[in-house]
Amino acid sequence: MLALNNIEVIYNDVILVLKGLSLEVPEGRIVALLGSNGAGKSTTLKAISGLLKPENGEVTDGEVRFLDQPIHKKDAAEIVRMGIFQVMEGRRVFEHLTVEENLRAGAYIRGTRSLAQDLELVYSYFPRLKERRAQTAGFLSGGEQQMLAIGRALMAHPKLIMLDEPSLGLAPLLVEEIFRIIKRINQEQRTTILLVEQNARLALDAADHAYIMENGRIVLDGAPAALKDNADVREFYLGLNEVGGRKSYRDVKHYKRRKRWLS
Amino acid sequence: MEKLIQLTLSGVANGAIFGLVALGFVLIYKSSDVINFAQGEFLLIGAYLTYMTVQQIGLWWPLGVVVAVLLAAAVGVLIEQLILRPLIGEPAISVIMVTIGLSSLLRAIVGAIWGVTPRAAPQFLPRETVTILGASVGVDKLWAIALALILFALLTLFFRRSSEGIAMRAVADDQQAALSMGISVKRVWAVAWAIAAVTAAVGGILLMSIFGGVSGQIARVGLLVFPVVILGGLDSIPGAILGGLIIGLLQSYAGGYLPPELGMGEVMPFIILLLILLIRPYGLFGQTIIERV
Numbered sequence: 001m002l003a004l005n006n007i008e009v010i011y012n013d014v015i016l017v018l019k020g021l022s023l024e025v026p027e028g029r030i031v032a033l034l035g036s037n038g039a040g041k042s043t044t045l046k047a048i049s050g051l052l053k054p055e056n057g058e059v060t061d062g063e064v065r066f067l068d069q070p071i072h073k074k075d076a077a078e079i080v081r082m083g084i085f086q087v088m089e090g091r092r093v094f095e096h097l098t099v100e101e102n103l104r105a106g107a108y109i110r111g112t113r114s115l116a117q118d119l120e121l122v123y124s125y126f127p128r129l130k131e132r133r134a135q136t137a138g139f140l141s142g143g144e145q146q147m148l149a150i151g152r153a154l155m156a157h158p159k160l161i162m163l164d165e166p167s168l169g170l171a172p173l174l175v176e177e178i179f180r181i182i183k184r185i186n187q188e189q190r191t192t193i194l195l196v197e198q199n200a201r202l203a204l205d206a207a208d209h210a211y212i213m214e215n216g217r218i219v220l221d222g223a224p225a226a227l228k229d230n231a232d233v234r235e236f237y238l239g240l241n242e243v244g245g246r247k248s249y250r251d252v253k254h255y256k257r258r259k260r261w262l263s
Numbered sequence: 264m265e266k267l268i269q270l271t272l273s274g275v276a277n278g279a280i281f282g283l284v285a286l287g288f289v290l291i292y293k294s295s296d297v298i299n300f301a302q303g304e305f306l307l308i309g310a311y312l313t314y315m316t317v318q319q320i321g322l323w324w325p326l327g328v329v330v331a332v333l334l335a336a337a338v339g340v341l342i343e344q345l346i347l348r349p350l351i352g353e354p355a356i357s358v359i360m361v362t363i364g365l366s367s368l369l370r371a372i373v374g375a376i377w378g379v380t381p382r383a384a385p386q387f388l389p390r391e392t393v394t395i396l397g398a399s400v401g402v403d404k405l406w407a408i409a410l411a412l413i414l415f416a417l418l419t420l421f422f423r424r425s426s427e428g429i430a431m432r433a434v435a436d437d438q439q440a441a442l443s444m445g446i447s448v449k450r451v452w453a454v455a456w457a458i459a460a461v462t463a464a465v466g467g468i469l470l471m472s473i474f475g476g477v478s479g480q481i482a483r484v485g486l487l488v489f490p491v492v493i494l495g496g497l498d499s500i501p502g503a504i505l506g507g508l509i510i511g512l513l514q515s516y517a518g519g520y521l522p523p524e525l526g527m528g529e530v531m532p533f534i535i536l537l538l539i540l541l542i543r544p545y546g547l548f549g550q551t552i553i554e555r556v
Contacts, residue, residue: 051443080445092440094433104426105433109445111426156444 001027001192002048002084002160007062007072009040009047009216011055017043019216020062025160030186030193032207032224034200034237040216041196042089045162048194049086050076066160081109083159087152089196090168091145095138099129099148102137106152122151125181143174150178154185161185162194167202175199179206200237204228212237219261232259265398270519271512272395276404276473278511279411283466284484285491285503286418287459293435293498294455297347297358301366302463303485308369309335309464310384310471310481311377317385324387332464339460340453347456348449370482381478388472407469414465415504418458422500427454435498487514490532494539496549506547510535 002025009018017040025031035041046052047059048066053075064072071079094102103122107115123130126147132140137148146166153161163182167175179202186193197203204210204224212220212233220230227233236259288302312334316327346365350358388403422428433441434451442448463485470484471477491510495502510532518528539546 049443051439054439054442076442077445077447080443086443088440088443092437092443094436094440096436097429097432101423101429101432104429105441105446106444108426108430108433152444 001025001067002194003065004044004048005062005065007047007064008060009043009052009057010060011057013058017057017216018047021213021216021218022062023211023218023221025192025194026209027159027192028186028190029208030183030195030206032195032197032203032210033213034197034203034210035213036198039213041213042164043216044213045086045164045194045196047072048079049084049162050074050079051086051088077109080156080158083157084162085153085156085158085160086162087149087164087166089164091142091149093137093140093145093148093152095136097137098134099137099140100133102148102152103129103155106155109156118155118157122154125154125185126151143170143178146170146174146178147181150182150185154189154191158191160192160194162196164196165198166195167197167199175202182206200233232261264396266519268396268398269400270515272398272400272408273404274512274515275508276407276511277515278508279408280466280469280484280507281487281491281511282504282507283411283414283462285488285495285507286415286500287462288488288492289495289498289500289503290431290455291459292492293500294431295347295452296355298355298362299459300359300362301342301369302459302488303482304366304369304373305335305339305460305463306467306470306485307373307479307482308338308460309467310477311373312464313468313471314377314382314384314477317387318382324385327385328387328468331468332461335460335464336457339456339458342460343453343456347452366482366485370479374479377477379479381476381480384471384474384476386472386475388469390475401473403473407473410465410469414462418462418500431455487532490536490539493536493544493546496546499546499548502546502548 004021004023006020006022007018008016008020010016021040021044023033033041033044043057046055046057048064052058059072063070066082066084071082094105097105100119103119104115107118128144129147129151132144137145140148150163150166166178166182170178182193183206185191195203195207204227207224210221210224210227211218212227220227220233228238284302284306287305288299291297291299309331312331313328316322316330317324322330342365346361350361388406390401390403392399392401422432430441430446431451431454433446434448438448467481470481487510491506492503494509495506513531513535514528517531521527
């Protein structure tokens with residue numbers, strides 16, 4: 001459904017952030033993209049959604065194809081209309097608008113078509129938003145704001161939702177609730193999901209396929225079960241030692257494992 | 264008592280007009296971070312365009328006003344597309360210089376077309392006076408208040424209910440997030456300029472009717488937009504309306520009660536401006552974000 005072939009992204013004409021990255025998102029699946037800070041995960045999403053331009057970034061090589069059409073030259077509004085919706089990192093709700101107005105803003109490309117139905121659909125996934133529909137979004141809790149951000153995406157009837165760190169800054173219980181809902185949306189609405197996460201354990205549990213990126217490249221990919229068994233992933237992303245117990249900081253100094261993939 | 268009522272009503276009438284002009288200013292600032300020093304010239308454009316359609320072409324006045332307002336909206340959009348759009352990403356100070364230049368340019372264009380001598384205006388608001396609580400008040404002032412209120416109500420409805428209005432507020436809140444849901448920021452800017460031109464044009468038309476004439480003087484009212492928006496907060500729409508009313512009232516009271524040789528009516532808004540800048544630089548309702556311009 002979505003394929004990135006060898007893309008290269010440069011910011012401000014000099015900073016090379018993505019160095020020939022390829023990945024594929026099959027229809028109806030949840031694909032996770034993992035990596036540490038600064039690996040280029042958010043940049044990858046922005047390269048897909050067309051949000052690079054306002055930040056002075058550019059796809060200089062390779063191509064992004066969605067539904068068999070190249071989209072890396074299109075602007076953000078066109079890409080949203082084609083059915084890709086990015087839920088940006090840090091929730092980014094419109095703080096001075098009410099919950100319902102936020103949702104209506106998400107439905108902008110659809111106008112007022114089936115507005116009432118869509119609102120009901122979002123409220124069925126997030127009953128808490130319904131209770132707070134008239135409240136100013138800036139006063140919601142972090143978890144509610146994340147729900148609003150995802151709900152806002154649903155309003156646009158996207159074929160692919162890209163979630164940029166939905167767990168950021170949320171309490172563990174809330175994170176689990178949100179991930180449950182993401183899986184439900186994937187199953188019930190048949191919405192394809194590309195998930196960027198730092199919380200590797202959760203992401204690997206939710207995803208059908210996962211990519212690990214570092215320094216602007218994909219270094220490893222595979223089924224979550226296989227990745228969970230990979231010694232490097234266990235060490236660097238899951239914080240487990242080879243036996244499977246939690247890693248103790250006491251051992252850190254004695255032996256530092258080097259990554260077996262070369263970046 | 265009569266004097267108080269008289270001063271209050273004329274203050275509210277003027278204040279409503281200031282509020283209209285300031286509203287446009289705030290809208291442009293909120294959606295595109297542009298400080299529009301040419302806002303006062305839109306008053307002039309509205310007034311002269313109405314003079315043209317009603318007096319020179321001879322249209323029935325309601326029709327003339329509508330045509331003039333639509334033309335003003337077109338001028339607003341045109342200015343945004345031709346002058347402001349190429350400046351996206353330029354430093355704020357360049358944009359400010361451009362809008363200052365734009366204000367001179369617009370005044371000169373109006374002067375070149377219609378001349379600089381004051382002209383008698385078409386009078387369409389009734390000019391008789393009514394007595395309210397013993398004070399005689401011009402009906403045109405009441406009309407000005409009513410029309411401004413109607414326009415405020417319509418705009419509020421637009422911003423609360425329509426998709427386009429919600430999209431505009433979304434852009435004002437978080438431009439990138441708005442972009443990520445397919446809202447066209449460029450279109451929002453064009454609409455902001457159109458609305459700014461329309462509200463100011465309506466203000467200009469009302470002023471023309473109250474003054475009974477058109478001249479370059481009308482643009483001077485545009486200067487009052489700064490005390491108004493700084494009092495209300497640069498980025499607050501209710502602040503613009505309330506700020507307009509407060510400035511209008513203070514101006515009217517200062518002019519009426521203080522010795523006229525001091526000319527306090529003219530000066531009062533700017534004294535307020537100074538005080539606000541000293542005490543509460545983000546205004547009554549503005550967001551307390553520090554921004555360097």
